[in-house]
Amino acid sequence: METKEKVKVGLIGLGQRGNGLLPNILNNDALITCICDKFEDRIAKIKKIIKDKGFEEPFGTTSYLDVLDKKPDCLIVATSWNSHVEVALAAMDRGIPVAIEVGGTHNIADCWKLIDTYEKTKTPFFFLENCCYGKDEMLATSLARNGLLGEIVYCQGAYSHDLREEIAGGIDTHHYRLEEYKNHNCENYPTHELGPIAKVLNINRGNRFLKVVSMSSKACGMEEFIKKTPKYKDRLANVKFKQGDVTTTMIECENGETILLKLDTTLPHLYDRNFTVCGTEGVYCQTTKSVVLDDGRYDHEKDPIEKSFLNQKDYDEYLPEDWKGITQEQIDAGHGGMDFVMLKHFFKYIKNKEEMPIDIYDAAAWMSVTSLSEESIAKGSIPIECPDFTRGKYKNRKPLDVLSLPTIVKK
Amino acid sequence: METKEKVKVGLIGLGQRGNGLLPNILNNDALITCICDKFEDRIAKIKKIIKDKGFEEPFGTTSYLDVLDKKPDCLIVATSWNSHVEVALAAMDRGIPVAIEVGGTHNIADCWKLIDTYEKTKTPFFFLENCCYGKDEMLATSLARNGLLGEIVYCQGAYSHDLREEIAGGIDTHHYRLEEYKNHNCENYPTHELGPIAKVLNINRGNRFLKVVSMSSKACGMEEFIKKTPKYKDRLANVKFKQGDVTTTMIECENGETILLKLDTTLPHLYDRNFTVCGTEGVYCQTTKSVVLDDGRYDHEKDPIEKSFLNQKDYDEYLPEDWKGITQEQIDAGHGGMDFVMLKHFFKYIKNKEEMPIDIYDAAAWMSVTSLSEESIAKGSIPIECPDFTRGKYKNRKPLDVLSLPTIVKK
Incomplete structure (x- = not known):
């Protein structure tokens, strides 16, 4: 991937948080090429939003495995708390860099699965804790x-x-x-x-x-x-x-x-x-x-x-610097600007293969x-x-x- | 004791807190008739302050037992944390209503001694937690x-x-x-x-x-x-x-x-x-x-x-009402007025033999x-x-x- 190319994102989970991340992905150095949700109506709605913004209509599916098959540059997972781990494991296993939304877990064994899979595959993993960039x-x-x-x-x-x-x-x-x-x-x-x-x-x-x-x-x-x-x-x-x-x-x-x-x-x-x-x-x-x-x-x-x-x-x-130079549009795009700042840097980590500061x-x-x-x-x-x-x-x-x-x- | 009479107070402990309580006692319906501290210089200083305010010079001593012998209407104990209990027990044993300053205790057994002595003697006891009146x-x-x-x-x-x-x-x-x-x-x-x-x-x-x-x-x-x-x-x-x-x-x-x-x-x-x-x-x-x-x-x-x-x-x-009608002098007398309000009510409890709300x-x-x-x-x-x-x-x-x-x- 050339540095000048946009990062191709697979967005999994099109609920409240998926919708919130959308403008912050598109305002950054990235394209949404695949979308996935278990509800068809959400897929249709997001396809339309992306097209209306002048971008190519993404591939839509109700199975995240289909998205993995399309091999996007990275996956952003904004599903409900209890499904983050499953998707992240599948992505890492296939060597697709993955960022998961925040939430807690009721299952320590899931955390160990994440660790073991990461250490085996070394696939880049990022945790989308926007407040770290607040x-x-x-x-x-x-x-x-x-x-x-x-x-x-x-x-x-x-x-x-x-x-x-x-x-x-x-x-x-x-x-x-x-x-x-x-x-x-x-x-x-x-x-x-x-x-x-x-x-x-x-x-x-x-x-x-x-x-x-x-x-x-x-x-x-x-x-x-x-x-x-x-x-x-x-x-x-x-x-x-x-x-x-x-x-x-x-x-x-x-x-x-x-x-x-x-x-x-x-x-x-x-x-x-x-x-x-x-x-x-x-x-x-x-x-x-x-x-x-x-x-x-x-x-x-x-x-x-x-x-x-x-x-x-x-x-x-x-x-x-990111906060000294923040624009009103970036602030309005979600959570007072921290979503924009976080994703800007996430895409930079992906493009430059940098170490993830939240790993x-x-x-x-x-x-x-x-x-x-x-x-x-x-x-x-x-x-x-x-x-x-x-x-x-x-x-x-x-x-x-x-x-x-x-x-x-x-x- | 007639309701119109002033409450006669024995003040034990003339350090920082004893000095802070002093004007709030004298501004209320009370007299300080006995004072006690282990340091003679503090006794001399407080005697002078009380006299200079136009009150009778109190009896001064380095032993709180001497104060108990004088049988004041109540004792106010503002000594260091670790001596509150000893003085309170002695006062209750002699039937002299006692109020002790706040602080924690490292000794649960001391708490039980307070309880047992109170239940045996029924001597009124009050805990001077001014913030309850804040x-x-x-x-x-x-x-x-x-x-x-x-x-x-x-x-x-x-x-x-x-x-x-x-x-x-x-x-x-x-x-x-x-x-x-x-x-x-x-x-x-x-x-x-x-x-x-x-x-x-x-x-x-x-x-x-x-x-x-x-x-x-x-x-x-x-x-x-x-x-x-x-x-x-x-x-x-x-x-x-x-x-x-x-x-x-x-x-x-x-x-x-x-x-x-x-x-x-x-x-x-x-x-x-x-x-x-x-x-x-x-x-x-x-x-x-x-x-x-x-x-x-x-x-x-x-x-x-x-x-x-x-x-x-x-x-x-x-x-x-106490806070709606507070005066500047009462506010200035210590901790923004709550010392005054607390002591005003403490003396009322003593005079009217009311139940202590902090017991x-x-x-x-x-x-x-x-x-x-x-x-x-x-x-x-x-x-x-x-x-x-x-x-x-x-x-x-x-x-x-x-x-x-x-x-x-x-x-």
């Missing part, structure tokens, strides 16, 4: 890399997203979250916050997760929501939800840092990832969009915390937290040991950030 | 009691207070925190956030703590601080700290709610108690001073969280979290069962808020 996450990482936060000792994050409508709506939209929330109780969606935290802490690259402990509150949010929502009131009246409204998870790392995650998706509130990085010289907090350093700017005893709100704009010079070991370590947290909760919040999916290789793997970050030298 | 905490509690937050399922809070100077300064000021941080690793100061959370959740009054799990990060903050602070650099050069910089604790309650606590006292940042109450109809968050309800005011999907910042002022009508069972349950978290951390973050200090009485004890809260009827 503006706030990149700013905090850059502050950390530039030493402004000192030695990092603690990180926290959350997936606080009011998904009550999406979960209940699964009865009409086939959304897998409905079944998930009925049948499981765990940190079911850890990677949006854990991904960027793991990158900051160099997990699988000199550091690793040691243990996970989780606790879940009672589950009241969905039932209350259904009771007061006419369109679901009768149809979902007898549904019981196993998933607690708020699940908190603590993770200990080998280098002594600790991590706190909060899943909070069935109560009313505004969206928040609460990405927080705490070090001996300062703290970054995404919720308040603030940076507080040990530099005398604030009186830590007397200044109210509001004084620091939204001050992160004063640190824009620490942003990577199979990261995917396994992050996704497995779902399963580990489920076991912890089921056993009364006992600590569960984390597998080392690198089998010791983490000790010698060098840190690798997802984007090149500026080095700011202060006079 | 404006934000009272607002959130009132929103909850008025049903605006729906069914409460989860609460969180923090003691995020940059105490590096206070801890290191212990080498000069006798502050007990220095020894504490050298020798222990635990949630050493849980009550500022756990107290108001426990009140909201009716702990010991229909509900109880079931188990505690804690995890601590590595300890780097103090050593970094000492290295870069000339006045401590040499004198504290070889000191090792056992206390992790950030300790997170999860607590499960019998009624299915979960609680998250964060201790964060040796890293640079602004003060934050992060008091957060989450229910099926809404959330209150102290950090952002915001209330988000399921009432259509915000679009939970599209509105950025900043839109809710500082909106709690729109809910002022839910504040109790011996609360003190034991809250303080014991320090010991339980220490055991959890020492054993690798295993869950530790919480004792039921009420011995089953919690099942029938009726909820009792610290202040009378308004009932707002919406048309």
Whole structure:
């Protein structure tokens, strides 16, 4: 493949997330040559969208194996959580580079299958954790890399997203979250916050997760929501939800840092990832969009915390180039621009055969937290040991950030 | 004692906290008739302050037993953490109502001694958790009691207070925190956030703590601080700290709610108690001073969280009368007014022989979290069962808020 050629993408899964990725693929250095979904109507709809945008109509199929036979340059998998692994294994077995959407896994054995297949085939694998490329996450990482936060000792994050409508709506939209929330109780969606935290802490690259402990509150949010929502009131009246409204998870790392995650998706509130990085010289907090350093700017005893709100704009010079030069179109294409930035770099990795900065070991370590947290909760919040999916290789793997970050030298 | 008479207080412990309480005692319906500290210079200083304010010079002594012999109407104990229990036991044994300052305990047996002595003597006991009377905490509690937050399922809070100077300064000021941080690793100061959370959740009054799990990060903050602070650099050069910089604790309650606590006292940042109450109809968050309800005011999907910042002022009508009518002098007297409000009500309980809304069972349950978290951390973050200090009485004890809260009827 010539560098000037566009990357030919097979897109598997044309639901909500497949639709979201579509413009970000087409706005980048890529073409969608094959599409696949189990629902024919989705295939027809996406074919039309792609044609209407002036591109060649892609090959459409209800079987992802047909897509693999067409040998695209890479596969992007945006199916429901529980089918990512199967498709990724098949793609790697056939030597087709594959990127899978995020989600947790209830099955540690699946993670090992990913690892074993990758190590056997060496087929490039990428985990589409867009938040690793997020503006706030990149700013905090850059502050950390530039030493402004000192030695990092603690990180926290959350997936606080009011998904009550999406979960209940699964009865009409086939959304897998409905079944998930009925049948499981765990940190079911850890990677949006854990991904960027793991990158900051160099997990699988000199550091690793040691243990996970989780606790879940009672589950009241969905039932209350259904009771007061006419369109679901009768149809979902007898549904019981196993998933607690708020699940908190603590993770200990080998280098002594600790991590706190909060899943909070069935109560009313505004969206928040609460990405927080705490070090001996300062703290970054995404919720308040603030940076507080040990530099005398604030009186830590007397200044109210509001004084620091939204001050992160004063640190824009620490942003990577991709974020300094982002356009409105790229921002509007999805999740405030991070989908565009992530896919731009993913296609670059594919074209230049670069090392994936979010790889199979990261995917396994992050996704497995779902399963580990489920076991912890089921056993009364006992600590569960984390597998080392690198089998010791983490000790010698060098840190690798997802984007090149500026080095700011202060006079 | 006539209702019009002032309450005669014996004040034990004249360090930082004793000094802070002093104006709030004198501004209230009380007199300080006896003072006690192990340092003579402190006694002389406080005698002078009280005289200079136009009050009679109190009796001063280095032995709290002398104060008990004087039989004041009540004792207020603001000594170091590890001596609260001893003084409280002696006071209860002599039938002198006693209020002790907050702090955790490393010793569950001490909690049982408090319980047993109280149950034997029935001497009134109060736990001086001022944050239970805080404006934000009272607002959130009132929103909850008025049903605006729906069914409460989860609460969180923090003691995020940059105490590096206070801890290191212990080498000069006798502050007990220095020894504490050298020798222990635990949630050493849980009550500022756990107290108001426990009140909201009716702990010991229909509900109880079931188990505690804690995890601590590595300890780097103090050593970094000492290295870069000339006045401590040499004198504290070889000191090792056992206390992790950030300790997170999860607590499960019998009624299915979960609680998250964060201790964060040796890293640079602004003060934050992060008091957060989450229910099926809404959330209150102290950090952002915001209330988000399921009432259509915000679009939970599209509105950025900043839109809710500082909106709690729109809910002022839910504040109790004490906070609606607070004066600048009362606010300035300590901790933004909550010391004044708490002591005003404490003296009222004493004068009218009212039931203490923060009692011996609360003190034991809250303080014991320090010991339980220490055991959890020492054993690798295993869950530790919480004792039921009420011995089953919690099942029938009726909820009792610290202040009378308004009932707002919406048309």
